[in-house]
Amino acid sequence: MSGRELKDLLYDQVARIARAAASPKRLELIELLVQGEKSVEQLAADAEISVKLTSAHLKQLRQARLVEARREGRRMFYRLVDQHVADFWVLLRTLAEERLLELQAATRQMAEGPGELAPMAGAELLDQARRGDLIVLDVRPGMEYAKGHLPYARSIPVNELRTRLGELPKDRPVVAYCRGPYCLMAREAVEILGEHGIHASRFDDGIAEWRYQGLPLEMESDQKEATE
Template sequence: MSKDNDLNDLAERAGALGNTHRLTLLEILKKGPLSVDELASRANLSLPNTSRHLQVLRRASLVEAQREGKYVFYRLGEISEYKALIAALRAVRERNAAAVRDLRLDYLRAREQLEPISREELLSRLKDDAVTLIDVRPESEFSSGHIPGALNVPLGLLEACIGQFPSTQEIVAYCRGPHCILSFEAVAALQALGYKVRRLEDGLPQWSAAGLSVVTTP
């Protein structure tokens, strides 16, 4: 087989995976062989549509068909190969998501108007009641553990909670750590509204690991 033919063949097989309905059928077939009727029902597809997708998968050698009486049953061609393909696709997705997140973090860091605050400085300012501390994680995470004195203001509710913040007091936002964008987003939004705001240099996991007090909400 020539190189061009080989690449064309690979492209055809890869293309067979490029459809949500076909991936759904493959996921269903992981549990064992099924008839076209049963596959159509479980995938919530019409019989003709299911048959068309199965033919594409069969040409790509991803499924095999066997007739039993008047019914045709399909099964995965090789489940270990399929699992390896899906694992590879997920790895690419995760790598891409991490790259996008890192780019976003770099962008937000570049826009920061003030240096992040350290744990030591935050502790001192909390003792002096000189700062408003907000935890911008979801409520469920806040309830599981948070810095004493923090207000829970999930990022999506930030605008609605603006009135809670003293306009003359500095705000400090924190979230899950230095690689989480929630506190960056909160700082950018509040700075745009004219508030003096910084973020904690790390997050709750690092705060807890340092042996500092963490409280939970029943």
């Protein structure tokens, strides 16, 4: 193999990652899998596409060694191969937001939605939550919370929030977060909380962004061990 042929091979192999990621839905599936292992059916429901199309997208991601699968009976479950894939998603999204004017306009529009953004970085949020100055509220599905969440966060999925408002004190502000900057569940939660007189804001970072910054995460098993 000539030097040119070897270089072409190297670049082509790297391009496999780019080709696998070159789909809006596959990027969304990666973000969903950042939250933890999910079945094909659950991924299809979360991404609002058919199971058949979801399987086809996952096949592309698997061929690029970005995800891996396991079978449980008739069901297939997928997960990211490692943390580098989550970091790749954060870096790719950040680069796109820095370079693309259309994306910047869309993110500004998103920022103008219900509730203000929490005026603090992750480390400060962690400090205030530790002191009890505010409530960190994880509004993702409970299974996602169990697989990894921000320290001191309480879990109330957004679809249960209206019936569980009594669990939240009204004398402290609430900071709600979900899967990341493009997730709409925190916006919905802030709107619900505001309707009931609870001061709330949104925190854009999800667990991928939080971990990328080197900040700690907790799992439900960690909390159980701490109380035993």
